[in-house]
Amino acid sequence: MEKTSDLIVRALESEGVKYIFGIPGEENLDLLDSISNSSIKMILTRHEQGAGFMAATYGRLTGSPGVCLSTLGPGATNLVTAAAYAQLGGMPMIMITGQKPITMSKQGRFQIVDVVEMMRPLTKMAKQIVHGHTVTSIIREAFRVAVEERPGAIHIELPEDIARENSDAEIYDKTGYQPAVADSHSIVDVVHKIQQAKTPLILLGAGANRRGTRNAIKSLIDKTGIPFFTTQLGKGVVDERSPLCLGTAAVSSNDCVHMAINSSDLIINIGHDVIEKPPFFMTRGGFEVIGINFFAAHVDEVYFPQMELVGDISSSVAQLTQYIEEQSHWDFRFILDIKKRLDLSIEEGAKDSSFPISPPKLVSIVRNIMPSDGIISLDNGLYKIWFARNYQAHEPNTVLLDNSLATMGAGLSVAMASKIIYPDKKVLAICGDGGFMMNSQELETAVRLKLSIVVLIVNDSAYGMIKWKQQEMGFKDFGLDFKNPDFIMYAKSYGAGGHRIEKTGELKALLEQCFEVGGVHVIDVSVDYTRNHELLNACMNVNTTEGGCDDGFKS
Ligand SMILES: Cc1ncc(C[n+]2csc(CCOP(=O)(O)OP(=O)(O)O)c2C)c(N)n1
Ligand SMILES: [Mg+2]
Secondary structure (H helix, E strand, C coil): CEEHHHHHHHHHHHCCCCEEEEECCHHHHHHHHHHHCCCCEEEECCCHHHHHHHHHHHHHHHCCCEEEEECCHHHHHHCHHHHHHHHHHCCCEEEEEEECCCCCCCCCCCCCCCHHHHHHHHCCEEEECCCHHHHHHHHHHHHHHHHCCCCCEEEEEEEHHHHHCEECCCCCCCCCCCCCCCCHHHHHHHHHHHHHCCCEEEEECHHHHCCCCHHHHHHHHHHHCCCEEECHHHCCCCCCCCCCEEEECCCCECCHHHHHHHHCCEEEEECCCCCCCCCCCCCCCCCEEEEEECCCCCCECCECCCEEEECCHHHHHHHHHHHCCCCCCCCCHHHHHHHHHHHHHHHHHHHCCCCCECHHHHHHHHHHHCCCCCEEEECCCHHHHHHHHHCCCCCCCCEECCCCCCCCCCHHHHHHHHHHHCCCCCEEEEEEHHHHHHCCCHHHHHHHCCCCEEEEEEECCECHHHHHHHHHCCCCCCCCECCCCCHHHHHHHCCCEEEECCCHHHHHHHHHHHHHHCCEEEEEEEECCCCHHHHHCHHHHCCCCCCCCCCCCEC
């Protein structure tokens, strides 16, 4: 017989868990004590949301579920946004929350909300442990379900009295997960369809960033010469410096890449699903789409693939590559002309030295100082569109952004988890002044953990993204400006370095110096969003052989 909380921790160890992120309450004290006697490191955060974002990022980067912990009621409600973040983002994560004793309690309904019911729509599985005997099978099942495609969030509620009771349950061995593979008949049909097309294009989406598909996809591109573009969550699957890379669909329509998409008759979509903001809108009679993903496509008014290959992405793509042959009737001239426009517009943006800094210049400086394997973690705001569009990712999962829940407030925690997982990589968080202030208290966690990360705050004293939309929609400027604390003093009060640039030319050296010195650094960078629309349209206005579009962007 063994105390149930000890047994749970042993089961977590056997699943390979190295960290538990969270804030315990009194209902978790048995579990906390069991963790203290284990190999698992407890990472205490300053808000449950931060713990959840970190656990989700652990899952996103390693493929194994990240684990987070909170108390009942308010601790669990604070985990809700992180649950949605992991669930929509396809990140395996397990949340363990406490609960009052279920067999006998003297506290009435104090702090009690039905957490399992609350978590159900936000998770793949939500379950209360009601007996010590079932605990090991529930843990095994939680880890199995969390990683199975499409990965996501799991909730387990552990009541205080169950954590304390004895159990003789035995631990189940960890089993690997192997996605099923598509059948060879469908591969033949897909090869035929692609070979018949006039201008096929490859789209790389979130699923392709999940489990090592790079080599298979690169071989397909190398063999066929078919140009490719990515969704925001598909960045870095293949090195974006490739001459065949048309960039990222950072908005849903009317950017350069959409001119290419609209001139194509067939999109080979590898790994994108509709939970991400659409990279394009399908219309009836327009280009067709072949969906290649681990699971069948959810059909939507703007997404209804005509053909699918359902199964392990690497395997489907490797089979495609084996059978497909480059076709002499494929015509990519117009598409590669668009690629020139995009490259030119990015080069132009890098020349702007005005201050406050312009978004394209900011992207070019960051790209310049980050090594190929360096990680940028983006919070949500207007600058994210610019990084998605102009920052060429060299390696998979080096641009960590959220294009599914698209929540503000995750950027710093995501950067922290990345640094914990990859202590030797350079990690830069890029947050708006709005998003940074939503979870800035995690600076204390970062300083306490002695992490080396740099946080760049894109400062416009406003919720800039919404201000831009307000203007685009013809509304008057109202209700979106705020005042910031002094970010230098704020950072220093946490024991972090605090910096501000007064000229655009200072940023590169300052970033380099912060990485060199190590520790936590906050850099306040004033941004000029007033020319956002004009700059985004710059690509369309570059003069090449074909005319551009003149209607506005839809983000
Ligand atoms: C938690 C949350 N609240 C609100 C929004 C809606 N929203 C999206 S971007 C944005 C403004 C972001 O402001 P900031 O972080 O300052 O970045 P900026 O756009 O100004 O660069 C808002 C309010 C959101 N995505 N997430
Ligand atoms: Mg802002």
